Amino acid sequence: MGRTLLEAVLADRTLELGCAFDMPGTSAVGSQAGGITIGADPAAAAKCDVLIDFTRPEGTLANLKHARAMVIGTTGFSGDQKKAVAEAAKRMPIVMAANFAVGVNAAYQLAETAARILGDDYDVEIIEAHHRHKIDAPSGTALKLGEVVAGALKRKLGEVARHGRSGETGERPAKEIGFHALRGGDIVGEHTVVFAGSGERVEITVRSQSRTTYAAGALRAA
Incomplete structure (x- = not known):
């Protein structure tokens, strides 16, 4: 970067x-x-x-x-x-900011709007993917998306966040917000917020093709 x-x-x-x-x-x-x-x-x-x-x-x-x-x-x-x-x-x-790309900041607003409309009837999962060299997980952008959604649903992220699942986990708690991180290759950055309801699923995805989007946003801030 x-x-x-x-x-x-x-x-x-x-x-x-x-x-x-x-x-x-x-x-x-x-x-x-x-x-x-x-x-x-x-x-x-x-x-x-x-x-x-x-x-x-x-x-x-x-x-x-x-x-x-x-x-x-x-x-x-x-x-x-x-x-x-x-x-x-x-x-x-x-x-x-966790992410200076314009598209990502638009995704924050879209996720907040979707959470307010869909409410507690939809389970929320956040999936992010980055290159093999990234050292923190989940990404700051994924956590920010979680904070935005949790705020819209009047939940405290620290109380409802679930980072990955393994083994016999039991039934998913209704207000849980799941996080899943993928690492591999040269993936610049991908984030998806999944709102899974009965009979339908809404997904908001933003994919960064180049790090120049982050740089451009940072220069605008400067």
Whole structure:
């Protein structure tokens, strides 16, 4: 994702690449991007107007100490880590989203509308698929879809979420929201919300064909 963001910034005539850095020890450190050497020191963010961060939670938290404003696309935060981001947002502008693709954000609204219309008579399952290198599951986008649906149905996601099933699970609880993660190949990102009722099934699916959709949304936020 980092390389895609760099290419998008360099191609945008309204933006200027001020610095670029990655986690220490990664292959990108020391390479060139737009005449700038990619470093490993997050303090470089202090000289930039906005830092676009698609890293890992621990990297994002380190970057919060140096940035002047941030666009955060990192996922996999714990509850305490999210609180740290919220605290930082009191002293600088932060735009944070599980997914910056326009189509995905449209899917959030569609899922919310469907949940309100269909109600408790339909079972909800969320299926997501990503490339083999993704390190968190379920994806931040899948969790956000779950939060949106749970909110529309007046449920607390932490109380009704079910992550996968195995063995003799018994009958499915009526208000459960299931999550299922697939990992393989070079899948950019696919998310489906299934509303399964008696005699019919409604599915809302969004498939990302390229990471450039995420980059374009992040640049708009910046």
